[in-house]
Amino acid sequence: MPGLKVLPSGRPGRGRLYVNLPDGEAVAWYDRRTNRVSLLSDTRREAVLTALRPYLTGDYTVGPPPVPTAADLLRLALPPDEDLAPNRPGEPLLGELTYGSPGARTRHRIRRELQALERMGAELDALESEDCRVLHAVPLPDGGVIDHLLIGPPGVLCVRTVPGLRRRARIGDLLLTVGRDEPGPEPRLARLAAAYATRVLTAPVVPALALVEASRVEVAPTLRDVRILQPGTAAAHFASNPATLKPPDVDALYALARDTRTWLRPTRRRTGARAW
Template structure:
């Protein structure tokens, strides 16, 4: 979504469409205001442009809207304001890379079928997590390349989620390997641990590895598997409800701001 307002002001979303804030930017990209849809409040950074800002935002406003100077910015606010759009992971959809491969790739019929199956399970899990992010307590990122299919941040902590295709078969998860039906075992538990370990180092906070199994007829988990959590779309809400709270709302927001910056995960080489 993008619209041109008075004198070339642009209205751009922060995060996935329909969520987060709408920023009003000058043609050079500098923000002059933002509209917080959850709080129904416009924070104006350039008061001399107030009427222009209201004109640009009018199509998106609902109900009685408060208008005024922004609250004292947090460190997270300052980081978010300075984040270039190309570095922002928040707009990523579940299975973003798979969507690109299906749209522009040259894979054969069988490979494309496998890609579509994998995309479907990531989208199924993504829908469940996005529903959580509709509340003020949770934030979710999708498709962090080389790290996680989904990263969930909320009061119970940070969860690095790897999706697994159940293929309507029995799924057996052990300490080191995962088996779907009669196929060869795969090292998904170890991959989940590695990804969560990387996220723990990068975010400087404990991150829990999670395997999200979609479309399994039966799920068997080794009793010795305690460090990697397992869930399904149907058990996600119960799993999170039963996990003790460890983060306060400002912590959630600060971690989300750091995590949504692509450079957090893939820093530029020195001198680049």
Template sequence: MRGLKVLPSGRPGRGRLYVNLPDGQAVAWYDRQTNRISVLADDRREEILAVLRPYLSGTVSIGPPPVPSAADLRRLALPPDEDLAPNRPGEALLGELEHGTSGARARHRLRQDLTAQQRMGEILDALPESQGWRTLHSLGVPGVGRIDHLLLGPPGVFCVLTVPVRRQRVRVGDILLTVGRAEPRPDPRRVRLAARYATRVLTAPVTPVLALVDASRVEVAPSVRDIRVLQSPAVTPYLTEAATTLKPPDVEALFTLARDHRTWRGPGER
């Protein structure tokens, strides 16, 4: 068993568990949805079973992996440090709050943003993977900042920017968004830019979404047609009732590409 490591892939408790050698090469994985262990190195089968045993439940099937798709091959080659799938909602804000030096007012706003992202993340993470939904959180976008949530599923790919509203009125225009009496903020422009970048790197249409948390009233300018403005908790009905545009293999291929941190780096960073 020495040298074998079990590493999670995807959201905690829901993705696969990979058994890797010290150099990061995968020798097996345990799919918790199908309760199956796929073994790549049959000569190490007993070691693999021993290191996975604490994570197993019920009747588990064991055997060689199915013929891998292109997405499977890319995922197997993905170094753990480059995998964005384990990111929690608000991952970047957690780091800022823990290590940042902002003043009390700025930290209060960070906490509000974090709470909103965590609540929206819970809603998106609850969409069933068995029905083809995949979610990533806190993705860095060069020149834009971050995508709070990237949602992939049968209706397509959605770039979600979360807005904490706190029971106030929201007015959404082409360029600016106003919450209550606060200064207008450029969220519509930001989410458009992020969705355009995502469309380019994923080579697939990405819909910009403004997700408003706890809004008392929402006014959207008639000229705003390209951005979806959704309010929690009505996000789920909209998504589950939307028309299907992607097949399961397409969702998996895009998810595999999107979870690779190298996909999002600027040209000078690769």
């Protein structure tokens, strides 16, 4: 059928590919995660497969759309303005640089933190090929954010990213010190953010600190409840843990977590997340 267009949805390489008529009406879509082509009309089967041929891989299946799961229904009912899935790493910082008027020193600090968030965010995004889901810049009631939220078969990880500045980083039970800077309470704040995420998602969430471009990372042997990540190690670290969530559980938690309203319920306790 002439005029069919293939358009992507979601993050590059991981979202669905929609096959649309010239007027924009969808006639099918290809879900790369399940390797399935869903047809809204079987009469267009050959035309749809022809349009999708450059993108199909492996042993794909073709058929009518599957019956929506509870997670699908939540996603379909989610208003676009409340959807966190499109958020980029460091979304609040990008807004501050674009629309704010920070001084030169503040702008330099923001760019430095943004670079660390983008690098760690890109590595976590790559884990989506392993049946994981990632959200960035999750807003919280106290005005802070969770830098990254990773949901996958090994569980849920709440990640706080810190620039290493090519200096030695020392991480203790309560404080993190980078170079000669004043110690910061990042381990404690990571725990508080994960504890809040555990409450709103009603699922265990593990706190993690990501050190980006540190020359060396020293971790106190007593620090056992906070995961320590670095670029290049996140995938192996997450994959080394046993699976505790089935794919439907991952989808259900992701559908709940991507809704802004899940996180902005009133709370009397500070989450300890990053405040810009």
